[in-house]
Structures are given as C-alpha cells and as structure tokens.
Amino acid sequence: MSTRRKFLHKLGFASVALVAAPKLFASLPTEKTNLPIVNAPPIIISTWSHGIAANEDGMKILNSGGKALDAVEKAVWVVEADENNHSVGLGGYPDATGRVTLDASIMDHLGNAGSVCYLEEIMHPISVARKVMEETPHVLLAGSGALDFALQKGFQRQNLLTPEMEIAWKKWAETSEYKPIVNFESHDTIGLLALDKNGHLAGSCTTSGMPFKLPGRVGDSPIIGAGLFVDGEVGAATATGMGELMMKTLGSFLIVELMRNGHSAQEACEMAVKRIWERYKNEKESRYFQVGYLALGKNGDYGAYSILPGFQYALAMNAENKLIDSDWLIKK
Ligand code: ASP
Secondary structure, rough: OOOHHHHHHHHHOOOOHHHHHHHHHHHHHHOOOOOOOOOOEEEEEOOOHHHHHHHHHHHHHHHHOOHHHHOOOOOOOHHOOOOOOOOOOOOOOOOOOOOOOOOEEOOOOOOOOOEEEOOOOOOOHHHHHHHHHHHOOOOOEEHHHHHEEEEHHHOOOOOOOOOHHHHHHHHOOOOOOOOOOOOOOHHOOOOEEEEEOOEEEEEEEEEEEOOOOOOOOOOOOEEOOEEEEEEEOOEEEEEOOOHHHHHHOOOOHHHHHHOOOOHHHHHHHHHHHHHHHHOOOOOHHHOOOEEEEEEOOOOEEEEEEOOOOOEEEEEOOOOOEEEEEEOOOOOO
C-alpha cells in the first residue's frame, strides 16, 4: 500500500470513498441547473431605494435582449453619477482625511470577476472593474495602480468631493467622532443582480464605503465572495451594510453555496445573516450591526434578509419595478 493510501486508510477512509469523491464534487456545480423556473427572466434585484432608478436602466437593456453583464454595469451608472447620493461614486462621503475612495466589483455568469478598491477621482469604478476583468489577467486593482490603469483605459479624472460633502466632512472633523450609523440615509452601497433572457446571471456592487472611514480602509464591496458572488450555474448574491462583517464570513459566497446545496434564495440569505449574528452578537457595538443580503437564483428565485429593520431593495420583473421592505432578524 502506498504511503498516502496507508495514511488515508489509518484515517478510516474506505477505498470506495476515494473512488466516489471526485464524482461527488463533479456533480456539485450542476445540481441546481435543472430546477423549475420560479420567476421568468428578465429580473433585476438591487439594494436600497436608489435601486429603482438603476433597475429601470438595467431593464431597458434586458428587455431588448441585452446581456446581464451589460445591464449590471450600466444600471449602476445612474447611482454612481448622482451627486445627491452620498454613498456611491460622485458625491460620496469622504474618508476621515476628506478623500473620496471608491470600491466596486463585477462578475459574469462564467465566473469571471473584476474589482477595484481605494480608487480615487473616477466616477464609474464599476466600469474600471469590468476592464480589470476583461482586459487584465487580474481580479483586483487597488489605489494608485487602479487609477493609473483607469487613466490608461481612457477614463477621465475628476474631483468627486462635492461642496456639500466637503462641508459635511469639515463639520465631522470638528469632533472626528466615528459612529457607525444603521441604514445610513437609507441608501448605502448599490449591489445589483440580473438574470437575462438567456438565463445568464451577472452582478455588480459599487460604493464609497463607510462615511469618514479610516484612510486606507477597504470594505466588502470589491472582495469577491464578500460583497458579491455569482455562479452562473446556481445563483448570485450581494451585500450592503457593515462590510467588515461580510468580509469575516464571506457571506455572498456562502449564500450561493447554500443555494447550490438546495436552499431557496430566501433561506440562504437568512442563514448567512444568522451566521453573522451568532458569531458576533456579543461584540460591544453589535447593536449597530446592519447587514442586508440579496440573492437571485438562476431559476428566478430571489431572496432578501437583514440583521436589523430598515433594509429595502428594488425588484424589477414582470413589467414591474418596486421597492420592498426586507424581512429582518432582530425583531425586538
Ligand atoms: N458595505 C459597504 C462597506 O462596508 C458600505 C455599505 O453598504 O453601507 O464599505
């Protein structure tokens, strides 16, 4: 018997298990593929009330037969470009030193991924993330490297700190008190998932991160598996809220894996939220812990869940586009 076989034998693995294992894993990715359609595509689901405008733009692409990947990129432009939205792109809250730094990620149904983090002076980080995905061998570019790359690709540099946000930052700097605020202005990151008429999934996630964050802080949004995950054979998930919690639990990846193993999109979101709460509820600041997850299955099944009340999402399907209050965990 070979040393490896002896070792496995000692651990109690029967030879039959060794033979069966590769087959088992090979079957995993397609397990959900033949599930009955729950909702017919096209479908877009996105975080917060700003998702309504984004869904509308994305649906124009999907209704005319366009690709989910194009829809998830172009849909979030309207939010990134809105200077009155203070959590994404232009007009986003700056960090503690007054710099607006952006995080974004994108994934397609084939498992391709691209992201940028700590990117400054570019209004559409989602499009830079797509270029990283499509035109480099990498997944994530950060800071000045991401900016240089964007400029090489023809993106225009611009000041993203609006006069309104500069005033807000100066006022905050008088005390420099960092307080996480639950459901900040009822619109934070936009995470958006789309299923096109061909049954292809894609997702995008873009944010200016936590207001007045420590310089250098990067959140969950550009981290594949934390703020966004797409598996074209199963489903997609995205997140908003306190990024550190999603980063420590890889919640978006977890949700898709739970769906792969037979859970509905709703059950998977609930399980991922409970995972966070069970593990971190005893931390001092846990009363501020807000995380909202969205999920969309390849079969049109969708779900949403958050730790605290107040999380809303926009759902576009069947010629409707509506804002919905998510269910949540901490009811008392
Ligand atoms: N998840 C984002 C971050 O932690 C912020 C948010 O969604 O509010 O950067």
